[in-house]
Amino acid sequence: MIKKVVGLRDAGLLLFGGLGIFLFHDRLTGGVFEAAVTLFLFGLVGLGAGGLGERFLLWLTGLMRR
Amino acid sequence: MDGFIGLLGLGFVVGVIGGFFGVGGSSIVTPALHLLGFRMPVAIGTDLIHIFGKSLSATLKHRQLGHLDGKVALLLALATIPGVEMASRLVLHLDEAGTVDRTVRWIQMVVLGWLTVIVVAERFFSRLGVSPQWRGFLSRLPIPPYFRSDTSHLSRASVWGFLTVGFLTGFMAGIMGGGGGTVRVPFMIYLLGMPSKVAVGTDLIELLLSAGYGAFVYTWHGHTDLMSALVMLIGGAFGARLGAMATFYTPSRQLRSLLGALLFASFISVTFKQFRIGGTLVPLTILGSSAGAIALCVLSLLVKQLRMRHPVATKGNGQFLH
DSSP, X not given: OHHHHHOHHHHHXXXXXXXXXXXXXXXXXXXXXXXXXHHHHHHHHHHHHHHHHHHXXXXXXXXXXX | OHXXXXXXXXXHHHHHHHHXXXXXXXXXXXXXXXXXXXXXXXXXXXXXXXXXXXXXXXHHHHHHTTOOOHHHHHHHHHHHHHHHHHHHHHHHHHHHHTOHHHHHHXXXXXXXXXXXXXXXXXXXXXXXXXXXXXXXXXXXXXXXOEEEETTTTEEEEEHHHHHHHHHHHHHHHHHHOXXXXXXXXXXXXXXXXXXXXXXXXXXXXXXXXXXHHHHHHHHHTTOOOHHHHHHHHHHHHHHHHHHHHHXXXXXXXXXXXXXXXXXXXXXXXXXXXXXXXXXXXXXXXXXXXXXXXXXXXXXXXXXXXXXXXXXXXXXXXXXXXX
């Protein structure tokens, strides 16, 4: 059930991106390479959080496929 | 902890609005962050990087729903760049003359007021059963070359109409700051005659490009608070995806009515700022609380439609099932 609601791909994206930013946030600004990595990580977080949000709403409204 | 919840909530509300209308919400987030004590460049950079993440999420959802028109996005993007460039020159010129704030706000007031009147007039005539003939007049310009777009239901549209709108919206984005979605979406709906939902999805591509570039530059120069942006993004991406889903379920006329409400709130907020009514806080509160109320409307519409399991669009709700 938890797997259905959470979704491994979305959770993985959020976790990877979020942890990357959380652990290295003081080193991720101030350079071209750093800026590119930061955008990549923020993209992952956006995709992961968005996917989880959608799944959560579908679960909440009873539309998640059994 | 209060700051954490505040940023998460701010991100969520602006995310719902962004996913639903295809706007970035920088007119709310940047001043709010500035009020919270962020230096202005850091407030802008933090806002841009969170907009990039959430618009990526919303764009993919709109793509899944068939709301993206690549041809139109390309044409608009081509003409947006000279528009932004011209606006930045005008702003610098006005800055030297010392009249930049007042002039920019007058332009904002006129454009936002005009768009509000257009939306209200269209809704009014629609209720009377009259379809306004002027809608989409720029895409019907009799100037070749023409192109066809099935996604936007355009059989013979003039390229020049789209380039004009791209230029105008780029100019407005340069004047108003942010991505310019508040102006671009109504322009696409009313001047180009695009379907409301396709206009929203296509605008998100523009937003993704402009916010991505802006975020890159600001991060490169160290003007971003990544932890605050991360917290806002978690709320924002969640909200943006729900907003994008709501676009699918909401009838276009309702989407345009809510867009009219957002434009009206922006107009009132800018007017208060221009005439210095209530300092900085009152205009921001007006815009923020209106955005909150509209986001609540959007979410209640979404939940209602999902519960009814009766989508108003043609694709059926099966595609949301994982």
